[in-house]
Amino acid sequence: MTGSLRRGWISRAGTALLLLLYGLPFLWLVATSLKTETEIFSNEAGLLFQPTFDTYRAILDSDLLQACVNSAIIAAGTTALTLALATPAAYALTRVRGMLVNVSLGLVIVLQITPQPASLIPLYRVLGGWNLLGTQLGVILADSALLLPFCVLILRPFFLAIPREVEEAGTVDGASPWGVFWRIVLPITLNGVATAATIIFFIAWGEFLYAITFLTDASQYPISVLIAGQIGMYGIQWSKMMAIAVVASLPILAIYVFTYRLLRDGLALGSVR
Amino acid sequence: MKTSVARGTVRRTVPRSRRRLRRVRAEWLFLLPAALFLATLAAYPFVELVHMSVSQVTAANIFHDWPFVGASGLQAVAATADFREAAVDTVIYVTLVVGVGLLGGLASAVMLWRGGRIAGFTLALMVFGWALPGLINGTAWRFLLDKRGMVDTVLGLFHVAPVYWLVDNRLPLVSVALVNAWVAVPFATLVYRAALLDLPKDVLASADVDGARPGQVLRYIVLPLLRPCTLVLAVVSLVYAFKSFDFIYIMTFGGPGTASTTLPFLSYRLAFELYKYSDGAAVALVTVLVVLVLAVIYIRQVGREERG
Numbered sequence: 392m393t394g395s396l397r398r399g400w401i402s403r404a405g406t407a408l409l410l411l412l413y414g415l416p417f418l419w420l421v422a423t424s425l426k427t428e429t430e431i432f433s434n435e436a437g438l439l440f441q442p443t444f445d446t447y448r449a450i451l452d453s454d455l456l457q458a459c460v461n462s463a464i465i466a467a468g469t470t471a472l473t474l475a476l477a478t479p480a481a482y483a484l485t486r487v488r489g490m491l492v493n494v495s496l497g498l499v500i501v502l503q504i505t506p507q508p509a510s511l512i513p514l515y516r517v518l519g520g521w522n523l524l525g526t527q528l529g530v531i532l533a534d535s536a537l538l539l540p541f542c543v544l545i546l547r548p549f550f551l552a553i554p555r556e557v558e559e560a561g562t563v564d565g566a567s568p569w570g571v572f573w574r575i576v577l578p579i580t581l582n583g584v585a586t587a588a589t590i591i592f593f594i595a596w597g598e599f600l601y602a603i604t605f606l607t608d609a610s611q612y613p614i615s616v617l618i619a620g621q622i623g624m625y626g627i628q629w630s631k632m633m634a635i636a637v638v639a640s641l642p643i644l645a646i647y648v649f650t651y652r653l654l655r656d657g658l659a660l661g662s663v664r
Numbered sequence: 665m666k667t668s669v670a671r672g673t674v675r676r677t678v679p680r681s682r683r684r685l686r687r688v689r690a691e692w693l694f695l696l697p698a699a700l701f702l703a704t705l706a707a708y709p710f711v712e713l714v715h716m717s718v719s720q721v722t723a724a725n726i727f728h729d730w731p732f733v734g735a736s737g738l739q740a741v742a743a744t745a746d747f748r749e750a751a752v753d754t755v756i757y758v759t760l761v762v763g764v765g766l767l768g769g770l771a772s773a774v775m776l777w778r779g780g781r782i783a784g785f786t787l788a789l790m791v792f793g794w795a796l797p798g799l800i801n802g803t804a805w806r807f808l809l810d811k812r813g814m815v816d817t818v819l820g821l822f823h824v825a826p827v828y829w830l831v832d833n834r835l836p837l838v839s840v841a842l843v844n845a846w847v848a849v850p851f852a853t854l855v856y857r858a859a860l861l862d863l864p865k866d867v868l869a870s871a872d873v874d875g876a877r878p879g880q881v882l883r884y885i886v887l888p889l890l891r892p893c894t895l896v897l898a899v900v901s902l903v904y905a906f907k908s909f910d911f912i913y914i915m916t917f918g919g920p921g922t923a924s925t926t927l928p929f930l931s932y933r934l935a936f937e938l939y940k941y942s943d944g945a946a947v948a949l950v951t952v953l954v955v956l957v958l959a960v961i962y963i964r965q966v967g968r969e970e971r972g
Binding site: 399401402405406409410412413414415416417419420423431432475476477479480482483484486487495498501502503504505506507508509510511512513514516517532533535536537539540543567568569572590593594596597598599600615618619622629632633636639640643644647651654655656658659660 | 690691693694695697698699701702704705706707708709710712713716726727771772774775776777778782783785786787788789790791792793795796797798799800803804805806807808810812813814818846850851854855857858859878903906907909910913914928929931932935936941944945948949951952955956958
């Protein structure tokens with residue numbers, strides 16, 4: 392079947408090129424974190440050098456661990472809150488027709504495309520009014536508001552794929568709308584929920600603009616703020632930066648290993664069908 | 665057809681009007697928490713943004729009342745050279761991200777189509793690049809594009825003089841856009857991959873029997889069938905590229921000077937570097953209005969896909 396298009400030398404060469412394009416940067420990133428600052432400057436080293444864990448020993452202190460814990464709190468909190476709100480909403484938006492749905496979906500999309508900095512000042516005022524500035528709860532609320540529209544858009548195709556008959560059967564059996572959603576619909580859309588949860592967690596883990604603006608105490612900073620905060624300074628210590636970046640990537644890699652198949656099959660859903 | 669049959673069965677057990685009432689109420693309740701949450705933390709900020717763009721807001725009165733100035737502020741900002749330059753930068757940036765993202769995604773999906781272990785691993789590696797936050801990718805690429813970084817080192821093996829990727833002229837804008845495209849390609853690959861796997865097998869098989877060359881299969885069979893999915897993907901990428909902020913913040917902070925300042929970033933700089941809050945809001949609003957037009961296209965497109 393279309394054998395020559397799929398098995399020709401172009402396909403092999405292209406795959407090799409992609410491996411280089413996406414593999415080499417990660418290799419280089421890890422390699423740099425295992426070098427000394429002098430080795431990076433000498434520039435000859437490339438990928439052949441004597442690896443050292445000195446940089447990791449230097450950065451792995453209680454502050455960095457605290458930052459990882461903070462990141463976990465913010466990312467997990469955002470994921471939980473976003474999904475709790477988005478799942479029923481996305482379901483409702485696939486089950487009703489008419490103006491309300493169109494208006495809601497339109498609003499969701501407008502909010503989804505508003506650039507993040509545009510909401511920075513108003514959110515500062517809102518969170519300030521609730522005394523939530525300088526708290527991680529404030530950042531969780533802001534992150535959830537940022538990601539909720541996106542989450543609805545990821546989840547919607549999964550609910551659209553469920554045949555109505557499944558639910559009608561539940562209604563006939565006397566289940567309440569909530570019962571139908573909770574006991575019938577949700578169990579068969581767990582893949583979709585897991586896909587959305589993974590993506591929301593990843594984005595919340597890397598969010599830095601709200602965190603850097605709304606948090607005041609350095610002990611509350613997530614690891615993303617540690618990275619973003621250093622980037623503007625003169626004379627960045629690259630080995631240190633790359634080591635922190637590797638540490639920040641590890642939790643994502645750990646989750647990714649388990650959720651890759653879900654992401655691979657779930658992400659394309661909205662755009663293809 | 666199937667749904668109407670099912671509905672008919674239900675109508676016999678529950679009176680139609682009562683049933684419909686219950687349905688509507690239930691859906692409201694399902695939407696309500698998200699709607700209230702978004703109204704306070706997303707829609708209200710948006711209204712404030714509009715308010716700010718037609719008022720005079722400075723560092724002195726940001727937490728007090730804002731005097732109303734009308735649309736004159738909006739017009740004044742849109743007439744500045746900074747705005748025009750940022751608009752041009754945005755067009756270049758968005759074109760590169762969408763163009764390279766889509767073409768790269770299509771090419772990658774076709775290359776990896778044959779499947780197998782190596783192709784599977786390559787795809788997983790690419791999607792991992794997509795899954796990493798922009799912050800981490802941006803930081804990594806800022807170093808890779810440094811004169812001591814990977815790109816110039818590899819080019820040096822071929823005796824190419826160091827290119828100052830993030831320093832010279834328009835090059836920083838192009839560099840950041842290409843890094844953004846590097847992240848956009850895996851997503852497009854996933855979407856195209858799903859579409860390729862969905863292609864009617866008998867059509868592809870008969871093309872083989874007829875002895876079509878790979879180029880012909882691609883041009884006359886595969887590409888036309890991928891058209892609907894390309895349209896949706898194009899708008900999704902367009903919106904994504906338009907609001908892109910992290911990569912510019914991390915890699916160049918809009919610089920050198922204003923060389924890589926796109927509209928969302930100009931809005932950020934006006935508000936948070938120069939404390940011209942109204943101007944920042946006005947630029948953000950114009951950005952949103954432009955994207956709003958794109959959103960309408962998106963909704964209509966998705967609607968057509970769902971019906972068709």
